[in-house]
Amino acid sequence: MISCKKRAKYAFLLPFVFAFLFVTSAFAQEQANVSETGVTSGAEAPAAAGAGGADAGVIDAGATLFKNNCVQCHSVGTDVVVGPGLQDVHKRRSEGWLIKWIRNSSALIQSGDKDAVAVYEQYSKQQMPSFALSDDELKAIIAYIKDASEAPTTGPAPDGNPGQAGQNVGTDAIGAVSGYMDLLLIALVLVLIVLVITLLIIASVLKGYLKNKGDLTGSEQEILEQRTNFANIYKSKAVRVIVGLIFVVVLVDLTIDKVMGIGIQQGYAPRQPIAFSHKLHAGDHQINCNYCHTSVYKSEKANIPSANICMNCHSQIQKESPEIKKIYRAIEKNQPIEWVRVHNLPELAYFNHSQHTKVGGVECQTCHGPIETMEVVAQYSPLTMGWCIDCHRNTPLNTQGNEYYDNLVKLHEKQSKGAFVVASNGGTECSKCHF
Ligand code: HEC
Ligand code: HEC
Ligand code: HEC
Ligand code: HEC
Ligand code: HEC
Ligand code: HEC
Structure with missing residues (x-):
């Protein structure tokens, strides 16, 4: 009985502990972000001539x-x-x-x-x-x-390049929104703490008053012996509303992180750690897409080129550029360059590049837009299921020189008048894109 009361007495500390943990974890995350980007921001400055005594x-x-x-x-x-x-x-x-x-x-x-x-x-x-x-x-x-x-x-x-530090942290919409959510959460937790403290103070003042009152009725006696009663706290409307609010905010926060984090956003163009320009490389200098994205005709994934591919040229070209020196640094530290992913299909969907580029003969630009004019890559297509299926309904299959398809085409022509599109070959069956 006594230990139970003791526990109740210190229970008001719980929200403090919770708030403390929350704030420190948010702070630690912030720190991690800072040090992450701090890596690439070299701070150095050669002097103006004349200060050292020499000519x-x-x-x-x-x-x-x-x-x-x-x-x-x-x-x-x-x-x-x-x-x-x-x-x-x-x-x-x-x-x-x-x-x-x-x-x-x-x-x-x-x-x-x-x-x-x-x-x-x-x-x-x-x-x-x-x-x-x-x-x-x-x-x-x-x-x-x-x-x-x-x-x-x-x-x-x-x-x-001090301007570089922190650029890809928190500057995009996702970071900002979830940053506000975190702040809101902290504020709500603080309000809750203040409320709990106020209630406790009021309770103790009232009890003090009762104690001094002298002859007590039965129910007053009961209240005095009750001490902090959690059932009452739960019943309190204010507490319930606040707990409910916190719950909703957490939920919205998580959902936003999840939905936006997937990156299904048309026009999404995150800032990259190196100012690499497709316009300069694929446009002006006409370097083939698959010089860098070497697996795009061969496999499911199009690779992002490693720093070694950059070095084929940049061991000679633009060696003094601060942007190029970031490539040298990555190689020196034996760390891959941390490009920010632009396109992100959810796990549940299966997409295969070689099937579209090599087998289907679809141009990169059909899906990715005029990449060769982009300084910064932006997601051009919506990447939704409707987008995939629309194209499959409207795009004739590239059947030339493919015996397997020849027979299918003949069969299709007997059954229907429409063109032999991807959909005619089962390109809209759920299992083709979802396992
Ligand atoms: C000189 C090398 C090089 C060439 C040539 C090149 N790319 Fe890239 N590409 C990159 C690098 C590095 C990235 C990652 C950084 C970025 O997103 O800008 C990238 C990113 C991309 C992305 C975004 C990937 C993601 O994160 O979702 C697409 C799409 C893309 N390239 C398509 C193309 C197409 C299409 C061409 C040809 C017109 C092409 N690239 C030519 C190096 C190259
Ligand atoms: C096939 C050769 C080639 C490859 C491979 C290549 N580049 Fe380049 N890069 C160039 C040329 C050419 C220029 C333009 C030089 C100029 O304008 O003087 C250039 C310019 C740049 C610049 C601008 C430099 C500045 O400060 O003006 C950056 C940044 C850059 N490249 C990054 C990369 C990265 C990152 C990779 C690897 C993903 C890469 N390049 C791969 C040929 C290449
Ligand atoms: C390709 C990269 C590279 C270039 C270019 C280069 N260095 Fe070095 N330098 C190094 C490396 C790596 C070291 C560390 C010692 C070692 O491993 O040989 C070094 C060490 C030094 C040291 C010794 C530093 C110390 O603390 O004792 C001096 C001085 C130096 N370099 C001066 C220069 C000067 C001046 C130039 C230009 C004329 C130059 N380096 C060009 C890579 C380079
Ligand atoms: C039919 C549409 C389509 C075509 C054609 C296409 N892509 Fe993609 N690409 C996508 C989709 C969808 C994704 C996202 C895949 C994912 O997130 O798993 C993507 C992602 C990428 C990526 C990021 C890495 C990856 O595989 O996820 C690169 C790089 C890329 N494409 C380059 C190219 C290049 C280069 C070409 C032309 C040779 C090309 N793509 C042709 C639809 C296409
Ligand atoms: C621009 C048109 C286009 C878009 C957009 C497109 N596809 Fe396709 N897709 C094709 C073509 C053309 C083929 C047929 C390739 C062939 O000849 O087998 C194909 C074939 C496929 C196949 C194989 C179907 C089969 O019958 O074996 C799958 C799976 C597939 N696509 C998935 C996707 C997914 C997932 C997306 C969206 C993320 C997508 N595609 C977007 C044009 C497109
Ligand atoms: C051509 C490829 C393709 C076919 C065929 C296809 N899907 Fe999808 N599906 C996708 C892609 C890509 C996504 C992810 C879209 C997104 O994230 O917006 C998706 C997402 C989904 C989702 C999740 C929706 C969400 O909002 O997360 C469900 C459920 C789904 N598909 C069911 C089906 C069913 C059922 C079929 C058959 C009638 C089917 N799909 C056929 C490509 C396909």
């Missing part, structure tokens, strides 16, 4: 040499690109060492130089290329690094 002309020349030869693997900040960040490297190493290293790092490593071996080991035994540069040119590069290290927050940032 401004020399520093300029060094900056140009650095940009042409080094920037695809190094920052002059602390960020690791492929090789280490070079901020303050002139303090770690002597000028003589730096000159030897840059000119031919492998010779220096093989000579057994302790620092050289250590840095080589640290960067997973990757070899930096040699550079046939003159002493003056090397000194200019070093002067530039020195200068940039000493005034690290001024000047242009060739690789800094």
Whole structure:
């Protein structure tokens, strides 16, 4: 009896615990999102010429040499690109060492130089290329690094893309809506807590009043002995309404996440981690779709190209572009580039690319629209069941040179006057698209 009362006494703590857990979990998720995108946002900034004492002309020349030869693997900040960040490297190493290293790092490593071996080991035994540069040119590069290290927050940032951080988190509609829902939930939980506390205070004030009253009736005595009665709390209309509201909000929140998360949205064009343009590649430079989407004629799924395919060209082209350096970084870290999926059929539907592209002879553009004009891929078709079936009802089967179909076509022509479309061959049977 006593323990029961005790439990009841501390029960008002429960909503606090719940709210605390909820807020911390929401916060942790936010943090995770931030660090996820933080990875790609290199913050570094070479300085304006002239701050480090050396001749401004020399520093300029060094900056140009650095940009042409080094920037695809190094920052002059602390960020690791492929090789280490070079901020303050002139303090770690002597000028003589730096000159030897840059000119031919492998010779220096093989000579057994302790620092050289250590840095080589640290960067997973990757070899930096040699550079046939003159002493003056090397000194200019070093002067530039020195200068940039000493005034690290001024000047242009060739690789800094601070605007990038957080771009694909929370900026799209899904993130925003579920963000508001989370806020609403937190607010409701807080209201509930305040309400519970207020009720408890009122109850205790009233009981205090009863106690002091002296001679009590039977029912008053009962109330005094009752302490916190949960049955009463449940019966309270206000509490019920609030609990009901919370329930509804949770439900709506989950449903929105589920429905929107699937991405069945025409026009959905999420921001990608690298500003890859189909207009530039498939349009202007006329690279074939299946140069990158190599499996689109062969299998169910069209693959998204790996970073290695990008490197076929970008080991040479646009090496200094900050966007391209993200590819280098992905390869260096051995992590795939985290492209955001645009098209998403629900699990319950079966769709096969090769059946449509190779067997059916349907053009990519019929379903995906003018991809070769898109800077950012957008979902062109609705991808609903009605869309699939409409096309199957209206598209004649590509039967040429296919003996199996020849017989079917003859059979079909006997039975009906309409064209031999996909639907005539069972293309609208449930089991074709749903297992
Ligand atoms: C293809 C990538 C690549 C290029 C281009 C490159 N480096 Fe490196 N660099 C590396 C790697 C990787 C390391 C780490 C050591 C190693 O594994 O060889 C490194 C190490 C260094 C170090 C030693 C840093 C330290 O902390 O001791 C210096 C200095 C350096 N590079 C300068 C340059 C300069 C200057 C250029 C341009 C002339 C340049 N690098 C071009 C990849 C590169
Ligand atoms: C140089 C390589 C390259 C070429 C060529 C290329 N793509 Fe892509 N494609 C990509 C990359 C990388 C992505 C993922 C990033 C994005 O969505 O922009 C992608 C994404 C897509 C998507 C969206 C996939 C999803 O997430 O649902 C479609 C559809 C697509 N490509 C179709 C095409 C078509 C059609 C062509 C030819 C007209 C083509 N691509 C040519 C590299 C390429
Ligand atoms: C067949 C060659 C080829 C392949 C493969 C290729 N690209 Fe490109 N890419 C180019 C060309 C050509 C340009 C345009 C260069 C120019 O305009 O100077 C370019 C430009 C770019 C740019 C713009 C760079 C800038 O800052 O202007 C980005 C970003 C890019 N490519 C990303 C990628 C990614 C990501 C992949 C792999 C999915 C890829 N490319 C695969 C040839 C290729
Ligand atoms: C008949 C319509 C249709 C045609 C034709 C078509 N696609 Fe698709 N594509 C889709 C659908 C539907 C999806 C979504 C599939 C999913 O989510 O499982 C998709 C998804 C993709 C994806 C994302 C990866 C995947 O497989 O889910 C890429 C990339 C792609 N298509 C490229 C292409 C290219 C390139 C062509 C032309 C060679 C092409 N598609 C032709 C309907 C089509
Ligand atoms: C632009 C027209 C078009 C659209 C849109 C389309 N299809 Fe098709 N589909 C075809 C054609 C043409 C064929 C016949 C291929 C062949 O010759 O076997 C086909 C065949 C199929 C088959 C094989 C049918 C059989 O009889 O074996 C399946 C399964 C299928 N489609 C699923 C889908 C799904 C799922 C979608 C929607 C996500 C879809 N299709 C959207 C044109 C389309
Ligand atoms: C040509 C392919 C195709 C055929 C044939 C087809 N479906 Fe679908 N079905 C789909 C696709 C694609 C989706 C997913 C559409 C979406 O998410 O909007 C779907 C979704 C569904 C859903 C889920 C609806 C929802 O809102 O989640 C049901 C149930 C369903 N189909 C039943 C059937 C039945 C029953 C048949 C036979 C009479 C059938 N389908 C034939 C392609 C097909």
